[in-house]
Amino acid sequence: MDLLSIDNLSDDQIEHVLDRSVTLYQQRGRTIGGLEGRIVFNLFFENSTRTLMSFATAAHRLGASAITLPVEQSAVRKGETLEDTARTLDAMRPDAVVIRHQENGAPAAVALVIDAPVINAGDGINEHPTQALLDAATIRYRLGRIDGLKIAICGDIKHSRVARSNEKLLSRLGAEVRLAGPPELMPDGVPQLSVDEAVRSADVVMMLRVQRERLSEDLGDAPGEFLRRHGLTAERLALANPDAVVMHPGPINRGVEIDNSVADDPERSLINIQVAMGVAARMACLELLLT
Numbered sequence: 001m002d003l004l005s006i007d008n009l010s011d012d013q014i015e016h017v018l019d020r021s022v023t024l025y026q027q028r029g030r031t032i033g034g035l036e037g038r039i040v041f042n043l044f045f046e047n048s049t050r051t052l053m054s055f056a057t058a059a060h061r062l063g064a065s066a067i068t069l070p071v072e073q074s075a076v077r078k079g080e081t082l083e084d085t086a087r088t089l090d091a092m093r094p095d096a097v098v099i100r101h102q103e104n105g106a107p108a109a110v111a112l113v114i115d116a117p118v119i120n121a122g123d124g125i126n127e128h129p130t131q132a133l134l135d136a137a138t139i140r141y142r143l144g145r146i147d148g149l150k151i152a153i154c155g156d157i158k159h160s161r162v163a164r165s166n167e168k169l170l171s172r173l174g175a176e177v178r179l180a181g182p183p184e185l186m187p188d189g190v191p192q193l194s195v196d197e198a199v200r201s202a203d204v205v206m207m208l209r210v211q212r213e214r215l216s217e218d219l220g221d222a223p224g225e226f227l228r229r230h231g232l233t234a235e236r237l238a239l240a241n242p243d244a245v246v247m248h249p250g251p252i253n254r255g256v257e258i259d260n261s262v263a264d265d266p267e268r269s270l271i272n273i274q275v276a277m278g279v280a281a282r283m284a285c286l287e288l289l290l291t
């Protein structure tokens, strides 16, 4: 089985991964073993801090070894196609392959060639399923449920694989998902909602970075302008449910989509819990696919 999209998971598998993630998170990152002798290949064709390091940490905590291909020094830079790279790596018989790539569908193309389970760690503007799983586990851990919650996902929806995977997963789990952002950063066919409208009475406010590396349009915003018009300030957060929590997949751009006081709020910001839950959720996914 591959994990390329949230659609690859059954309802039972989602329940299992979320429960297991919360349990592993509560064990505070203990090494538990279970996958001794297994090898996980990490192929990151795009920059990453959280996702790359959490997959490697998750593998090690399970007793497996993670090996990261240094893409910049690899034969990819000598003109080898992605399929040929995948065939080469497959011949080494890894037990799982984690891949992040700038093109939509690259993990699916690699999965056709590689025998072992392939996990999508983010492809273009398509999906980032393990991020959605760790986000759902964080919400369930903190708020006790997902069903019936109002969840605002705000910012650059058009270029966000995090938004796509979360929209699929959180609505499947019974949440009311509201997508909002500047009109030029909203995908076609999604109802226009301002950030104010989405945040009003929300239980969870998830902010997203403007994906400048994927942007063809020039936002032409003056410093501070994006925050004032579309970002999460303390004033805007005051529109939400008084107990609302704040999330962000990272990396955060301080003073752009989120104000410092909100990002660093020790009561309401779950950003660091998301990072810790990221290791737990990736452990749960590796266990699911490799045992």
Ligand code: NCD
Binding pocket: 050, 051, 122, 128, 131, 161, 162, 208, 209, 211, 249, 250, 251
């Ligand atoms: C995100 C990504 O790369 O899709 N980051 C992450 O995995 N935590 C979001 C982003 O880059 O803005």
